[in-house]
Amino acid sequence: MYVAVKGGERAIENAHRLLAHERRGDLSVPELSLDQISEQLSLGVDRVMAEGSLYDRELAALAIKQARGDMIEAIFLARAFRATLPRFGMTEAVDTGVMQVQRRISSTFKDIPGGQVLGPTFDYTHRLLDPSLASGSAPQEPATASTAETPMPRVTDILKSDGLIEPSPQQEKDKSVGDLTREPLNFPADRDLRLQNLARGDEGFLLALGYSTQRGYGRTHPFAGEIRFGEVEVEFFAEDAGFAVPLGAIAVTECQMVNQFKGSATEPPCFTRGYGLSFGQSERKTMAMALVDRTLRARELGEDLVAPAQDEEFVMSHSDNVQSTGFVEHLKLPHYVDFQSELGLLRKLRAEFEQANASDPLREAAE
Amino acid sequence: MNAPAAAYNFAYLDEQTKRMIRRAILKAIAIPGYQVPFASREMPMPYGWGTGGVQVTASILGPDDVLKVIDQGSDDTTNAISIRKFFEKTAGVKTTTFTKDATVIQTRHRIPEEPLHDRQVLVYQVPIPEPLRFLEPRETETRRMHALSEYGLMHVKLYEDIARFGHIATSYAYPVKVNARYVMDPSPTPKFDNPKMDNCEALQLFGAGREKRIYAVPPHTKVVSLDFEDHPFSRYRHDAPCALCGADDSYLDEIVTDDRGGRMFVCSDTDYCEKRRADGHRGTESAVGPDLEAKHG
Numbered sequence: 050m051y052v053a054v055k056g057g058e059r060a061i062e063n064a065h066r067l068l069a070h071e072r073r074g075d076l077s078v079p080e081l082s083l084d085q086i087s088e089q090l091s092l093g094v095d096r097v098m099a100e101g102s103l104y105d106r107e108l109a110a111l112a113i114k115q116a117r118g119d120m121i122e123a124i125f126l127a128r129a130f131r132a133t134l135p136r137f138g139m140t141e142a143v144d145t146g147v148m149q150v151q152r153r154i155s156s157t158f159k160d161i162p163g164g165q166v167l168g169p170t171f172d173y174t175h176r177l178l179d180p181s182l183a184s185g186s187a188p189q190e191p192a193t194a195s196t197a198e199t200p201m202p203r204v205t206d207i208l209k210s211d212g213l214i215e216p217s218p219q220q221e222k223d224k225s226v227g228d229l230t231r232e233p234l235n236f237p238a239d240r241d242l243r244l245q246n247l248a249r250g251d252e253g254f255l256l257a258l259g260y261s262t263q264r265g266y267g268r269t270h271p272f273a274g275e276i277r278f279g280e281v282e283v284e285f286f287a288e289d290a291g292f293a294v295p296l297g298a299i300a301v302t303e304c305q306m307v308n309q310f311k312g313s314a315t316e317p318p319c320f321t322r323g324y325g326l327s328f329g330q331s332e333r334k335t336m337a338m339a340l341v342d343r344t345l346r347a348r349e350l351g352e353d354l355v356a357p358a359q360d361e362e363f364v365m366s367h368s369d370n371v372q373s374t375g376f377v378e379h380l381k382l383p384h385y386v387d388f389q390s391e392l393g394l395l396r397k398l399r400a401e402f403e404q405a406n407a408s409d410p411l412r413e414a415a416e
Numbered sequence: 417m418n419a420p421a422a423a424y425n426f427a428y429l430d431e432q433t434k435r436m437i438r439r440a441i442l443k444a445i446a447i448p449g450y451q452v453p454f455a456s457r458e459m460p461m462p463y464g465w466g467t468g469g470v471q472v473t474a475s476i477l478g479p480d481d482v483l484k485v486i487d488q489g490s491d492d493t494t495n496a497i498s499i500r501k502f503f504e505k506t507a508g509v510k511t512t513t514f515t516k517d518a519t520v521i522q523t524r525h526r527i528p529e530e531p532l533h534d535r536q537v538l539v540y541q542v543p544i545p546e547p548l549r550f551l552e553p554r555e556t557e558t559r560r561m562h563a564l565s566e567y568g569l570m571h572v573k574l575y576e577d578i579a580r581f582g583h584i585a586t587s588y589a590y591p592v593k594v595n596a597r598y599v600m601d602p603s604p605t606p607k608f609d610n611p612k613m614d615n616c617e618a619l620q621l622f623g624a625g626r627e628k629r630i631y632a633v634p635p636h637t638k639v640v641s642l643d644f645e646d647h648p649f650s651r652y653r654h655d656a657p658c659a660l661c662g663a664d665d666s667y668l669d670e671i672v673t674d675d676r677g678g679r680m681f682v683c684s685d686t687d688y689c690e691k692r693r694a695d696g697h698r699g700t701e702s703a704v705g706p707d708l709e710a711k712h713g
Contacts, residue, residue: 233453371458393654398582
């Protein structure tokens, strides 16, 4: 006797109970607090905020805890929560030129106004596992110096004053910035939407695409004009008050790539730009983003479209890891009825094949 | 984050979002088979797991609606249960497994066997809304092809199938032409279900969340499966009666019963099968548990 499969409801509940149990792990090990995650796994929190498009350290830490450290799952949790939040409006554009800089480097000039500031970086560390960390240790006090009052103009602004780099495209006055979370995306997409898509895009995907441009698939001859990380003020224009009110400060990383020239009979040659911006400290992400932003400008700059990283439909349709993981993992869902259809067709084709071969002895002889 | 369901609006989505989706639905109904872009939201379930269908359902659901959710024809598959529970929790609507009692039926991969009536809406979950996608990956191109009714490529594909296999080798997501204008993807339903879409009394809505598209087939609309005069469209159904209810007109699931080639075939539409058994129909394997009898009694 056969009884159709039942009991899915209880199975789901039990699976989720077991998941909660596994998430907590060994009960004799102290439980992680959100503060611990936010303070000690801070770059993970930054990534969840960036790709989750939600600047909230505490919620990002909660998402990481709930997701057992699975970053894409944590990003998904942040996104789903974000989708339910009301929109009050758009902030004013942040001015990274007056950033409270923690780190700022340029690979195009040895020295620049404001200087090179290494800040907290893995760069130049030797990747040797540190056994002293295993048992826990108090790090040395960071070295300090009095803050220089010199401003830190962006390197691209310095180049611009000499006319050596194309002007940064300005937003048209009456045109609002696009938002692909509120309006359906259509192709071809403008640069505001492309940058939003890249800012939310998967770090690994953008990294691979950016890398592919360095290896010749849509080469753009990039230089890291400047990478800066620090806090910027966020301001919101309040209709009632009639002026922009500060909402607070957020930490962001910005990368401005300086790329190969363009020029024509009518325009003198100049460098072109690729731009990357991300919540938190995410240099890998912003650098990759800047590379891909530049290659995606191929159409606008009249370059041949030959590489995946230049193809905005390809890049923008596949950069979102929440979408990608959903669709890849949906293959876990039952596909009984489709598979049954395919099985039926395949059996029919095979039967016809066998019949045809059986009645065709010449074919066998020839083989 | 662990706020009670009450913290969310009725049926989860905020009213602004619902209005945006309803507008897309109205446009879709006005242009049968045309894919209307909409600003799909991030839902609390993964893309590819029914977010499009869930958003459509959330937007049309009212407090008096009775909801049925099926996946592969069954009310008891895990994802159907998960979506049904989602609406029980966020909308508090009545749910049912009985096809005829439902006012809104959300489905993945099947159309119920029982003919739908004019008080019902069938909401399909759609993974890839673009029927031309696997022939032309570019959205800019496929939109142009639809605009110009340039469907030759699809017919060439079907013809090549015939040339290679002797048959049209598409067994599910079989393309249809709606209202003699747009070629449409019926979602990955087996082609067995295609004829049910034609002149259907119920409104059929299609939601693709990841791809951000909604389309519709209004009631009593002509839906024709693409074919050729000398290779007419044919339904596929395994040539056997259901082992539980004896039905010889329903789509069947193949159940592997052992590792020695043992197979049996049962209705994929569980409500249809249970109803038939409650009505006294029997198949070869139908010593049915009392719970099933009671359910429809």
